[in-house]
Amino acid sequence: MFERFFDSCERMRALRGGPGGDLLAGFAEALSEAGYARTTARRHIRGAEHFLSWADKAGITADGFDDQVVSRFAVHLKQCRCPGYGHSNQRDVLRGARLFVEQLQRAGSVVACARATTPGSTEPVLLCAFEQWMREQRGTCAATLYNYSIPLRRLIARVGGDPRRLDAQGLRQFVLEAVQKSGWAAAKKRTTAVRMFLRFLIAEGQCPAGLDAAIPVVAHWRLSSLPRYLPSDDVERVIASCNLGTPLGKRDRAILLLLARLGLRAGDIVELQLADIDWKGAWITVCGKSRRTTRFPLTQEVGQALADYLLEGRPQSDADAVFLRARAPFRGFANHSAVSVIVEQAMRRAQVKCPSRGAAHVLRHSLAASMLRQGASLQDIATVLRHRSIETTQIYAKVDVSALRQIAQPWSEMPSC
Numbered sequence: 406m407f408e409r410f411f412d413s414c415e416r417m418r419a420l421r422g423g424p425g426g427d428l429l430a431g432f433a434e435a436l437s438e439a440g441y442a443r444t445t446a447r448r449h450i451r452g453a454e455h456f457l458s459w460a461d462k463a464g465i466t467a468d469g470f471d472d473q474v475v476s477r478f479a480v481h482l483k484q485c486r487c488p489g490y491g492h493s494n495q496r497d498v499l500r501g502a503r504l505f506v507e508q509l510q511r512a513g514s515v516v517a518c519a520r521a522t523t524p525g526s527t528e529p530v531l532l533c534a535f536e537q538w539m540r541e542q543r544g545t546c547a548a549t550l551y552n553y554s555i556p557l558r559r560l561i562a563r564v565g566g567d568p569r570r571l572d573a574q575g576l577r578q579f580v581l582e583a584v585q586k587s588g589w590a591a592a593k594k595r596t597t598a599v600r601m602f603l604r605f606l607i608a609e610g611q612c613p614a615g616l617d618a619a620i621p622v623v624a625h626w627r628l629s630s631l632p633r634y635l636p637s638d639d640v641e642r643v644i645a646s647c648n649l650g651t652p653l654g655k656r657d658r659a660i661l662l663l664l665a666r667l668g669l670r671a672g673d674i675v676e677l678q679l680a681d682i683d684w685k686g687a688w689i690t691v692c693g694k695s696r697r698t699t700r701f702p703l704t705q706e707v708g709q710a711l712a713d714y715l716l717e718g719r720p721q722s723d724a725d726a727v728f729l730r731a732r733a734p735f736r737g738f739a740n741h742s743a744v745s746v747i748v749e750q751a752m753r754r755a756q757v758k759c760p761s762r763g764a765a766h767v768l769r770h771s772l773a774a775s776m777l778r779q780g781a782s783l784q785d786i787a788t789v790l791r792h793r794s795i796e797t798t799q800i801y802a803k804v805d806v807s808a809l810r811q812i813a814q815p816w817s818e819m820p821s822c
Contacts, residue, residue: 409437410446420454424461428509429453435508439734440720452501455490470506478502529561531568535605544697546672553598560599568611571603573619580621596620633761634770640665643768646754653731655718657747659710660728664748664768667691667701668790671741671765677727682711693791741765 407417410433420429432453436446456478460466465474482495490498532554539545539553560579564570580596603617635643644661648654663669663677673691681690687703703711711727720729726737738744748764759767773786787794 407433409433410443410450420450423454423458425457425467428467428505429457432505432508436733438723439736440722441733445733448497449501449504452498453505455487455498456502456505458487458490467509470509472506475499475503475506529558529566531561531566532557534609535602538605538608539601552594553601556595556598557602560602568606571606571612571616573616576603576616576619577621596622633767634774635757635760635767637771637775639755639757640768640771640775642755643748643751643757646751649713652714652718652720655710655714656728656731657751659707659714660744660747661751661768662707662710664744664765665772666704666707668769668772670769671744671763674728674744674765675726675738675741678725679715679727680725682727684708697791699791 407420407430411417411420420426423429429450433446433450436449441449456475459478459481460470460474463477479495479499482498535557536545536550536554539550563575563579576599580592580599600617600620603612603620606612607614607617644658644665647658647661649658660674663674664671667689669691670693673693676692677689681692682703683689684703687708688700689703689707691699691701693699715727719727720731720735722729722735724736729735729737745763745765748768749759752759752764761767769790773790776786776789777783
């Protein structure tokens with residue numbers, strides 16, 4: 406596979422004949438499959454070659470390659486005097502070495518990384534059981550479980566992994582600590598995580614029933630804020646800002662239309678698979694929160710944008726995700742933040758100011774506000790946005806200024822509005 410990136414036969418012989426030549430060849434093949442450009446791939450191969458040369462001299466075999474070895478290699482680079490490697494950019498060399506080790510780990514060529522083999526570094530047994538229960542019983546996604554795990558590790562460590570030591574007083578104190586050290590949102594996340602953890606323990610018979618009622622509710626006024634949204638004209642400007650002459654523009658326009666026309670969440674975009682699009686039936690299936698599946702009609706506008714991207718803009722890849730990174734490695738987005746970045750960039754191009762954090766969610770709010778102005782009921786909006794409770798949708802009633810004026814009572818000392 407070296408032929409894909411190198412023209413010199415002498416250079417290819419040197420790579421194959423050096424330390425770990427077979428591993429380097431596999432690395433080159435992985436870079437080719439991921440769609441790396443020649444220049445970038447050659448730079449990464451050079452970094453991996455340097456890493457293998459250093460490891461050979463240090464007596465480190467391939468089955469010992471892990472994150473700690475890469476860190477040792479980073480220290481070596483600061484004082485490197487290896488003949489034949491000159492003064493290459495240390496950051497590029499280290500990046501190549503890290504990618505090389507990651508590829509070996511994915512291919513199963515080395516043992517698990519140091520984090521998994523170091524005694525005491527594994528996840529608590531209770532936490533692993535809780536996460537499995539949440540996935541099976543509630544369909545909770547990995548991102549939510551990760552957020553839950555942050556406070557739960559502290560709670561489990563506090564009781565030494567023994568749920569029998571949990572009591573109402575200790576649980577309340579644990580929650581109140583979060584309130585004192587952070588804002589409402591962080592405290593809410595902690596109370597939710599602890600409450601769900603206690604329900605798991607109760608279901609498993611590991612703590613008394615009703616203990617979850619000891620978790621205090623963090624005071625917060627429901628529906629106290631206004632949903633932030635964009636006027637319809639601004640939404641259209643954001644969508645029109647994409648350059649359809651480039652693959653990137655085709656991808657971004659398809660994403661923006663899914664957010665603005667169907668009200669999808671950023672996480673829905675990340676999780677969308679090729680098999681979720683039913684071209685014949687003109688449906689798109691979205692697996693949202695708690696793994697609830699919903700079908701949306703694939704309109705002509707949205708369907709055409711998706712088809713344009715898939716046929717002319719999407720890189721060749723074996724990945725099942727609909728939307729891929731624009732640069733190698735060509736794989737799906739890592740998380741929902743990537744989608745918000747795409748929307749933020751589109752807003753800057755259109756010179757539209759984002760009214761709040763979470764640019765992708767602003768388009769979802771904008772769709773709800775637009776539907777309300779066009780006469781849609783709150784029940785209709787709740788159906789489109791996939792709200793479990795109509796109470797969640799009630800916040801949009803406050804943006805219907807025309808309707809509010811009709812029910813507003815005039816002040817006795819002021820003329821009616």
